[in-house]
Amino acid sequence: xxxxxxxxxxxxxxxxHGKSTLADRILEMTDTISKREMKNQILDDMPxxxxxxxxxxxxxxxxxxxxxxxxxxxxxxxxxxxxVDFSYEVSRSLAACEGxxxxxxxxxxxxxxxxxxxxxxxxxxxxxxxxINKVDLPSADxxxxxxxxxxxxxxxxxxxxxxxxxxxVGVAEVLEKIVHDxxxxxxxxxxxxxxxxxxxxxxxxxxxxxxxRVFEGTVKKGDRIKLMNSGAxxxxxxxxxxxxxxxxRDVLMAGDVGYITxxxxxxxxxxxxxxxxxxxxxxxxxxxxxxxxxxxxxxxLYPTDNAKFNDLREALEKLQLNDAALTFEPESSxxxxxxxxCGFLGLLHMDVVQERLEREFxxxxxxxxxxxxxxxxxxxxxxxxxxxxAEMPDVSxxxxxxEPYVKASxxxxxxxxxxxxxxxxxxxxxxxxxxxxxxxxxxxxxxxxLAEIIYDFFDKLKSSTHGYASLDYEVDDYRESDLVKIxxxxxxDRVDALSFITHRDFAAERGREIAAKLKKIIPRQNxxxxxxxxxxxxxxxxxxxxxxxxxxxxxxxxxxxxxRAKLLDKQKRGKKRMKAVGxxxxxxxxxxxxxxxx
Ligand code: GDP
Ligand code: MG
Numbered sequence: 001x002x003x004x005x006x007x008x009x010x011x012x013x014x015x016x017h018g019k020s021t022l023a024d025r026i027l028e029m030t031d032t033i034s035k036r037e038m039k040n041q042i043l044d045d046m047p048x049x050x051x052x053x054x055x056x057x058x059x060x061x062x063x064x065x066x067x068x069x070x071x072x073x074x075x076x077x078x079x080x081x082x083x084v085d086f087s088y089e090v091s092r093s094l095a096a097c098e099g100x101x102x103x104x105x106x107x108x109x110x111x112x113x114x115x116x117x118x119x120x121x122x123x124x125x126x127x128x129x130x131x132i133n134k135v136d137l138p139s140a141d142x143x144x145x146x147x148x149x150x151x152x153x154x155x156x157x158x159x160x161x162x163x164x165x166x167x168x169v170g171v172a173e174v175l176e177k178i179v180h181d182x183x184x185x186x187x188x189x190x191x192x193x194x195x196x197x198x199x200x201x202x203x204x205x206x207x208x209x210x211x212x213r214v215f216e217g218t219v220k221k222g223d224r225i226k227l228m229n230s231g232a233x234x235x236x237x238x239x240x241x242x243x244x245x246x247x248x249r250d251v252l253m254a255g256d257v258g259y260i261t262x263x264x265x266x267x268x269x270x271x272x273x274x275x276x277x278x279x280x281x282x283x284x285x286x287x288x289x290x291x292x293x294x295x296x297x298x299x300x301l302y303p304t305d306n307a308k309f310n311d312l313r314e315a316l317e318k319l320q321l322n323d324a325a326l327t328f329e330p331e332s333s334x335x336x337x338x339x340x341x342c343g344f345l346g347l348l349h350m351d352v353v354q355e356r357l358e359r360e361f362x363x364x365x366x367x368x369x370x371x372x373x374x375x376x377x378x379x380x381x382x383x384x385x386x387x388x389x390a391e392m393p394d395v396s397x398x399x400x401x402x403e404p405y406v407k408a409s410x411x412x413x414x415x416x417x418x419x420x421x422x423x424x425x426x427x428x429x430x431x432x433x434x435x436x437x438x439x440x441x442x443x444x445x446x447x448x449x450l451a452e453i454i455y456d457f458f459d460k461l462k463s464s465t466h467g468y469a470s471l472d473y474e475v476d477d478y479r480e481s482d483l484v485k486i487x488x489x490x491x492x493d494r495v496d497a498l499s500f501i502t503h504r505d506f507a508a509e510r511g512r513e514i515a516a517k518l519k520k521i522i523p524r525q526n527x528x529x530x531x532x533x534x535x536x537x538x539x540x541x542x543x544x545x546x547x548x549x550x551x552x553x554x555x556x557x558x559x560x561x562x563x564r565a566k567l568l569d570k571q572k573r574g575k576k577r578m579k580a581v582g583x584x585x586x587x588x589x590x591x592x593x594x595x596x597x598x
Contacts, residue, residue: 002074002253003184003185003186003187003189003253003254003255004184005071005072005073005074005184006073006074006075006076006184006185006255006256007073007074007075007076007098007099007178007179007182007184008075008076008078008096008097008098008099008182008185008213008255008257009075009076009077009078009097009098009099009100009101009129009178009182010058010077010078010079010080010090010093010094010096010097010099010100010101010121010126011023011077011078011079011080011100011101011103012080012082012090012094012100012101012102012103012117012120012121013082013102013103013104013105013113013114013117013133014082014104014105014108014111014112014113014114014117014470015054015081015082015083015113016082016105017082017103017104017105017108017111017114017133017134018103018105018133018134018165018166019055019079019080019082019103020041020043020044020055020079021040021041021165021166022101022103022131022133022163022165022171022174023041023042023043023059023061023077023079024038024040024041024042024043024165025165025168025171026063026075026077026171026174026175027042027043027061027063027244028168029168029171029172029175030063030064030065030066030075030175032061032063032064032243032244033244041053041055042244043055043059043061043079043244044056044059045059045244046356047359048352048355048356048359054081054082054083055079055080055081055082055086056081056086056089056352057081057086057089057199057322058078058079058080058081058089058090058092058093058198058199059078059079059242059244060076060077060078060093060096060199060211060242060257061076061077061078061079061242061243061244062074062075062076062077062241062242062243062247062257062258063075063077063243065175065178065179067175067176067179068176069179073179075178076096076097076241076256076257078093078096078097078257080093082113083113083348084113084116084345084346084471084472084473085344085345085346085347085348085349085352086345086348086349087113087116087120087345088290088293088324088325088345089199090117090120091120091123091124091290092198092199092272092273092290092324093198094120094121094123094124094126095124095196095198095213095290096196096198096213096257097124097126097213098126098127098182098183098184098185099126099127099128099129099178099181099182099183100117100121100126100127100128100129101129101131101174101178102114102117102118102121102128102129102130102131102155103131103133103165104130104131104132104133104145104148104149105133105134105145106132106133106134106135106137106140106141106142106144106145106162107134107137107139107140107141109141109144109145109148110145110148110149110152110153110411111411111470112409112410112411112470112471112472113470113472114153115152115153115411115472116472118153118155127181127182127183128155129159129160129161129174129177129178129181129182130146130149130155130157130159130160131160131161131163131174132145132146132157132160132161132162132163133163133164133165134164134165134166135162135163135164135169135170136164136166136167136169142162146160147438148437148438148441151437151438152437152438152441159177159181161173161174161177184255185254185255186254186255187214187215187216187217187254187255188216188217188254189216189217189218189253189254190217191216191217191254191283192216192217192277192278192281192282192283193214193216193217193218193219193223193225193276193277193278193281193283194214194215194216194217194275194276194277194283194287195212195213195214195215195217195219195252195260195275195276195277196212196213196215196273196275196276196287196289197210197211197212197227197270197271197272197273197274197275197276198211198212198213198272198273199211199272199322199324200270200272200321200322201321201322202267202318202321202322203261206237206238206261206263207261207262207263207264207265208261208262208264208265208267208269208270208321209259209260209261210259210260210261210262210264210270210276211257211258211259212252212257212258212259212260212276213256213257214252214253214254214255214256214257214258215254215287216254216283217253217254217278217283218251218252218253218254219236219239219251219252219253219260219276219278220236220239220250220251220252221236221237221238221239221250222235222236223235223236223278224236224278224279224280225260225262225276225277225278225279226276226277226278226279226282227269227270227271227274227275227276228274228275228276228277228282228286229271229274229275229286230268230269230270230271230274232264232266232269233279234262234263234264235262235263236260236261236262237261237262237263238260238261239251239252239258239259239260240252240258240259241256241257241258241259242258242259246259260276267317267318267320267321268317270321271324272290272324273289273290273324274286274289275287275289290324293324293325293345294343294475295325295327295343295344295345295373296343296344296345296346296372296404296450296454296475297343297344297345297346297347297350297370297371297372297450297454298341298342298343298344298370298371298372298373298387298388299341299342299344299350299367299368299369299370299371300331300333300336300339300340300341300342300367300368300388300497301316301328301339301340301342301353301354301357301365301366301367301368302333302336302337302338302339302340302365302366302367302368302497302579303339303363303364303365303366304364304365304366304579305364306337306338308363308364309337309338309339311361311363312339312340312357312363312365313330313340314361315357315360315361315363316328316340316342316357318361319353319356319357319360319361323353323356325344325345325349326342326343326344326349326353327342327343328340328341328342328343329341331388333368333390333496333497334496335495335496335497335498335579335581335586336366336368336497336579336581339366341387341388343387344370346454347370347454350367350370354367366497366579366588366591367588367591367592368497368498368591369389369497369498369500369591369592369593369594370454371387371388371389371451371500371501372403372404372449372450372451372454373385373386373387373404374386374392374401374402374403374483374501375401375402375403375478376392376393376398376400376401376402377398377399377400377401377402378393378397378398378399379397379398379399380397389485389499389500389501390496390497390499392485392499392501395536400480401480401481401483402478402479402480402481403449403450403451403478403479403481403483404449404450404451404475404476404477404478405430405447405448405449405450405475405476405477405478405479406447406448406449406450406453406473406474406475406476407432407445407446407447407473407474407476408424408429408445408446408447408448408453408471408472408473409443409444409445409471409472409473410424410443410444410445410446410461410469410470410471411437411441411442411443411469411470412441412442412444412465412468412469412470413440413441413465413468414439414440414441414442416464416465416466416468416469417434417442417444419464419465420444420461420464420465420469421444422464423457423460423461423464424444424446424448427448427449427452427453427457427460428448428449428452428481428503429446429447429448429449429452430446430447430448431445431446432445432446432447433445447476447479448473449479449481449503450475451501451502453473457471458471481503482503482504482505483501483502483503483504484501484502484503484504484507484535485499485500485501485535486499486500486501486502486507486510486511486514486533486534486535486540487499487533487534487535488514488515488518488531488532488533488534489530489531489532489533489534490518490522490529490530490531490581490582490584490586491529491530491582491583491584492530493581493582494534495581495586497591498518498590498591498594500514500594507535507540508540508541511533511534511535511540511541512533512540512541514533514541514593514594515531515532515533515541515542515543516543517593518531518590518593519531519543519544519545521587521589521590521593522545522584522585522586522587522590523585523587524545524546524547524548525545525547525548525583525584525585526547526548527547527583528544528545528546528547529544529545529584530542530543530544531543531544531545
């Protein structure tokens with residue numbers, strides 16, 4: 001029967017090891033995409049993914065593979081992102097599959113997210129097929145990479161295939177391996193419907209589109225379905241698969257990966273991880289679902305135009321459907337007005353959310369500096385969770401402040417262990433253990449404040465190890481630290497959205513750095529603007545933005561009208577991302593000044 005010929009698998013790997021390129025070759029070799037339509041990393045269809053050359057969203061595609069045994073097999077392939085910030089996309093994808101292709105770049109070997117993804121696949125009881133990629137490159141070391149996979153991951157590599165996802169060498173063999181080594185799905189076709197929602201998105205015409213994996217039963221157009229968490233019931237408008245364009249089907253059955261639409265307009269009814277069942281004949285037990293993600297960092301998102309507050313709320317609700325890790329709640333700032341405090345899994349995630357809101361929902365936003373959540377113990381015996389530095393209680397009320405620490409594992413060649421330890425030490429890290437992976441490589445484990453990780457740790461790690469170190473981390477516990485809040489005053493007024501929290505030892509230096517940076521970023525105006533950094537009422541740094549002189553504003557003479565139009569347009573666009581605070585115009589970059597060093 002049909003079910004025996006279905007194979008559901010994800011492609012997982014460390015970032016840049018070639019997942020999306022392998023997906024391209026598979027789509028091409030199975031004629032899912034014609035040569036004419038083919039372009040690189042075709043599943044990275046969001047403009048943002050294409051510009052940055054990274055995968056942000058999971059992407060499920062159905063295709064047909066004509067195997068050597070003469071049979072046609074139905075493959076459901078899910079391409080996944082590699083960056084730590086998007087690992088929730090990976091774990092959700094894996095729950096819909098029976099197998100995972102583990103791609104390892106043979107010029108880089110096993111890296112931190114290679115290992116992290118293997119653990120995720122093992123958690124989901126998946127068959128793991130190691131694949132050695134980029135063997136076309138002169139610096140490829142397939143034998144060494146196999147050895148690393150055996151020693152450091154503990155997977156057999158006798159069956160691993162050497163491939164070049166770029167040229168296509170070896171990919172035909174991978175397709176056969178999928179048929180033989182990824183188990184076919186099981187699941188009773190006659191049982192009541194039980195399907196897992198692993199992703200969703202909002203479509204203006206069709207309402208919520210649910211990406212689902214059917215585990216039991218069948219679903220077709222006209223069926224009444226029930227979303228088990230919310231209890232909401234709907235009539236199915238369409239079922240189908242992505243190929244990669246949506247393609248309506250008569251029915252989806254146990255083992256299939258596809259989508260359902262049901263004119264769902266109420267966004268709150270749907271939740272990834274929820275189980276879809278039949279309204280008439282509901283299943284008794286829901287699927288396990290997903291654990292809720294806890295945001296790592298928080299930042300305020302404000303519309304530059306205060307009248308757009310409700311638009312922003314609606315946009316966040318719709319985006320959340322497609323980005324299950326995003327959280328938000330309303331907040332207000334004296335400087336910025338009404339906005340939302342949003343939770344993200346990391347800075348790349350934050351950046352992506354802001355960009356998607358601006359592009360997909362046509363909003364102009366100001367993002368404030370990101371912050372972790374602090375636990376503040378007060379003298380009145382209560383504890384307050386502070387996600388916004390501006391809300392830090394007065395020093396006199398505070399007994400102690402605890403901050404989140406991560407357990408960071410850093411994989412690095414022996415030669416760089418010294419450099420890594422020095423960096424971790426400088427970032428207030430506490431040494432845990434060091435594990436020898438082989439004669440030449442170690443896994444160094446440190447406990448480091450999350451705030452230092454999001455600040456510039458990764459860049460510093462890459463530069464101090466010539467790119468050889470890779471990092472994975474998870475939040476571990478809260479530890480007490482000597483932290484202080486630094487306020488920034490512009491023209492004598494405290495700007496709440498510029499406040500930040502730092503370790504006391506770094507306070508004076510950070511205060512000076514930021515004052516100096518703001519001086520560069522904030523445009524001159526026709527009056528002098530003093531900039532001060534303060535802890536409580538104590539000023540720790542000061543500088544001044546001078547008033548502009550007349551000649552600076554003299555008209556730019558440019559003969560070319562095209563060029564003048566472009567200049568004006570550029571100025572106008574730059575203008576949007578400004579916020580007037582009192583009399584001072586503050587550009588977006590100023591709110592991020594807290595983040596960048598040098
Ligand atoms: P992903 O982050 O794992 O999805 O990686 P991509 O598929 O986006 O590939 C990252 C980069 O590696 C791209 O520039 C690809 O062109 C390149 N790449 C992927 N596979 C190969 C390969 O087999 N050989 C070579 N030379 N380059 C490859
Ligand atoms: Mg990719």
